Amino acid sequence: MFTKILIAEDRDNENLGIVSAVQEFTNAQIDTAQFCDKTILKIKAAINEGNPYELLISDLSFTLDYKKHTITTGKELIKEVKKIQPDIKVIVFTGEKKPAIIKSFFANQKIDGYVCKGLYGLSELIKAITAVDQNTIYACPVSKDALHQKNILKLEPYELQLLKLLVQGYKQEEISQYLIENDIAPYSKRSIEDRIRKLRDDFNAKTNIQLIYTVNQLGLID
Incomplete structure (x- = not known):
């Protein structure tokens, strides 16, 4: 099982819920970051210390404060993290349910899991972490349905x-x-x-x- 996990989530209550849920079934070191730039700094610091994160759990949208931010979205964050640490596992945990976006993250960002927030979001996240730890791609029921939709407009x-x-x-x-x-x-x-x-x-x-x-x-x- 993963021993070091980083959670990128801008809402404190969401962070606490994720941390609590993950700690119930793993002894992993769990760190959090509220902004994308801070997430990148923690990823780099962990690599420099010789103890990199094994899993990143990230939202897609972030509420920004008054400070200047270089990276502002989960999409940009994941792309940058993959450049820095290509082998890190990534699970998207978000309220975004548009089929085209879900398909794009699996196809273009090469993520390992996609879980939609909601009533069963945290329990699905636990399933995703377990599956990804075993090198299995995981999509929650909502995102799985989106992946199987055939009527999504595709660009040539x-x-x-x-x-x-x-x-x-x-x-x-x-x-x-x-x-x-x-x-x-x-x-x-x-x-x-x-x-x-x-x-x-x-x-x-x-x-x-x-x-x-x-x-x-x-x-x-x-």
Whole structure:
């Protein structure tokens, strides 16, 4: 069983509940961090001390204080933690239940478990910790149902490329030039405009800014 666990959760009552539940069935050292930046510092410090954390349990949203924060979301946090310590196990424990987001974390962030908060959240978290400790991927019933949904809108590689270029601030003329230089078709400005318009319709977005925000919130682009 895990001997050293770090919990990233911004609410004190949630932290206490998680710590209490985990301590009931393991003798692991359990540390907590209320902010993403603090979590990163603790991960690095543990590695430097030669006693790294084996498991990170993280929420996805964090309420920030008056201080400046470099990392503000669980998605960014997990991505950064994986860069620092690739072998650490990660369980997401959150109230976020959107199927597209759940699928994205398993596919893109390579997490080991996803548990939705709720009436049976803590008991499901214990099941997740047990499974992950045995190198088994775990999804709670809610997230498992989401993973099996077939009607989630998927983006084609070409559409993902367009969205990533929009995120980087490219104008449509610049996108066309980029596609030409990288031999990606279709690259005409008309084709690009039509595809972006279709994406706005698909995601019910009135502007490109709203489109980018929506797909980013759904975890469809990294």
